Amino acid sequence: MTRKPLFQSVIALLNFRVHNKWIGIQDSLKRQLITEDDFKWRLPPKINEREKEGSNCEILLKYVGGVDLSFSKEDSSIACGALVVLDFQTLKVVYEDSSIVRLHIPYLPGFLAFREAPVLLELLDKMKKNAHPFYPQLLMVDGNGLLHPRGFGLACHIGVLADLPTVGVGKNLHHVDGLTQSRVREIRQAADSPENVLPLIGDSGCTWGAAIQSSQGSLKPIFISVGHRVSLATAIETVKMTCRFRVPEPIRQADIRSRERLRNHQ
DNA sequence: GCGACAG
DNA sequence: ATCTTGTCGC
Ligand SMILES: [Mg+2]
Numbered sequence: 001m002t003r004k005p006l007f008q009s010v011i012a013l014l015n016f017r018v019h020n021k022w023i024g025i026q027d028s029l030k031r032q033l034i035t036e037d038d039f040k041w042r043l044p045p046k047i048n049e050r051e052k053e054g055s056n057c058e059i060l061l062k063y064v065g066g067v068d069l070s071f072s073k074e075d076s077s078i079a080c081g082a083l084v085v086l087d088f089q090t091l092k093v094v095y096e097d098s099s100i101v102r103l104h105i106p107y108l109p110g111f112l113a114f115r116e117a118p119v120l121l122e123l124l125d126k127m128k129k130n131a132h133p134f135y136p137q138l139l140m141v142d143g144n145g146l147l148h149p150r151g152f153g154l155a156c157h158i159g160v161l162a163d164l165p166t167v168g169v170g171k172n173l174h175h176v177d178g179l180t181q182s183r184v185r186e187i188r189q190a191a192d193s194p195e196n197v198l199p200l201i202g203d204s205g206c207t208w209g210a211a212i213q214s215s216q217g218s219l220k221p222i223f224i225s226v227g228h229r230v231s232l233a234t235a236i237e238t239v240k241m242t243c244r245f246r247v248p249e250p251i252r253q254a255d256i257r258s259r260e261r262l263r264n265h266q
Numbered sequence: 267g268c269g270a271c272a273g
Numbered sequence: 274a275t276c277t278t279g280t281c282g283c
Contacts, residue, residue, distance in 0.1 A: 069273075071274050079274090107274070109271040116273070144272050153272070174272045217283095223272085 022111050026152040032160045033152065038229040039165050041137050043237065044089060063095075064088045064242060065136030066250025067120045067158070070259040077103050080265070081119035082258035083127070084250060085134045091242060091249045095134045097123050098261045109174070110149045113157035124162050136164065138230070138238060140250045144168040145227035145235075147200065147209040149176055159228025166227030167235040168209070169251055173223050177202025184211050184221070197236060200225075210236055218246040 041059040065085045072078035078100065085095035099122065105115045120141075127135050143154035145168030155168030173181055179202050187198050196213040200223070209225030210232060224235050242248040247255070 069274080071273090073275055076274080107273060109273085112273055142273070148272080168272090170272050172272065175270060180270090 019111075022114055023150065026113075026150050026157070029157065029160050030150070030152045033156055034229045035146065035226050035231070036229075037231045037234050039137065043234075043241075061088050061137055061238070063134050063136050063138075064238070064250050065124075065139040066142075066248070066252070066254040067123070067139065068142040068251055068254035068258055069116050069119070070255070070262050072262060078262075079103050079119070080258045080262040081116070081123060082254040082261065083120065083123040084253045084257060085136050086242070086250050086253065088238075088242070091244060093253055095127070095132070096253075096257055097126065098258055099123060100262065100265055112143050113154045116143065116154060117157050117161070120158060121161055124158075124164070128162075139164050139166045139227075140239065140242070140248055141166055141168055141227060142171075142251045142255065144170045144174055144223065145209070145225040147174060147176060147223060147225035149174075151208075153225070153227075155225070155227030165229040167230055167239060168225040168227045169239060169248060170223035170225070171247065173211070176208060177204050177206060179208060187211075207232065212236060212240065214240065214243040214248070215246045220246065222246060222248075 041061045042057045044060050063085050065083060067083050069079050069081045080098055080100045082098040084093050086092060087094055099119055101119050103115055107115055141155035141158055145153050145155035147153060153168055155166045159166035179200050198211045200208045200210055202208055209223055211221040211223055214222050224239050226232050226235055239248045242250060
């Protein structure tokens with residue numbers, strides 16, 4: 001597809017303006033971001049773990065959500081967004097919804113939220129306005145949170161706009177602040193004992209998240225970061241507790257079911 | 267100029 | 274993200 005240079009310049013200018021607008025939105029929303037625990041529930045005590053004293057909180061974490069999108073191979077603008085809710089203890093799916101939509105915004109690294117967040121926020125909103133009893137107390141997002149060029153990835157974006165505790169989970173490392181795959185390998189070798197939780201500390205000294213080996217079946221790590229209203233420690237713990245396989249079960253189920261729904265469509 | 271680039 | 278088959282191993 002060849003175009004005259006003038007057209008290309010106009011398109012480049014539009015892209016430049018949209019790009020700046022999006023950065024402005026991310027910077028603006030980031031002012032509402034909360035990066036510590038801010039919720040009324042607590043984690044169920046682990047087996048063999050003594051009940052912590054002073055935890056007068058009676059609400060246990062039970063409903064953990066997961067979101068993901070799948071795309072049509074024929075028409076890459078057709079996508080299915082899925083929201084699932086699992087029982088945190090049994091990891092059984094207790095709620096499932098999905099929506100097939102046409103996307104008008106391409107994938108651009110650093111701007112994933114502008115493509116994927118709208119359909120996912122709609123699925124959450126539908127559940128909330130129906131006052132569904134299984135509305136998630138915590139949401140796991142297939143995409144990063146703080147681990148992002150401007151510290152405001154998809155998980156933060158959804159968390160702030162839905163005012164919901166969220167955790168970001170990346171299957172690949174988005175290079176930020178000098179953090180690369182080889183840098184992660186160095187961090188691993190610098191650890192005194194074979195750790196399966198590695199802090200992701202960038203050149204600036206900032207902690208962007210953690211790389212964890214989440215299952216015995218896979219050596220490849222996943223990359224966890226704070227989304228909204230959770231600390232990194234809580235993010236890591238909840239992800240670990242929901243990993244039957246490499247990808248935490250809420251996200252894995254959203255992935256499986258969104259793809260399945262798309263396959264059975266048309 | 268070159269490489270990197272969540273999903 | 275998707276394109277794609279079998280194959281090795283628990
Ligand atoms: Mg995905």
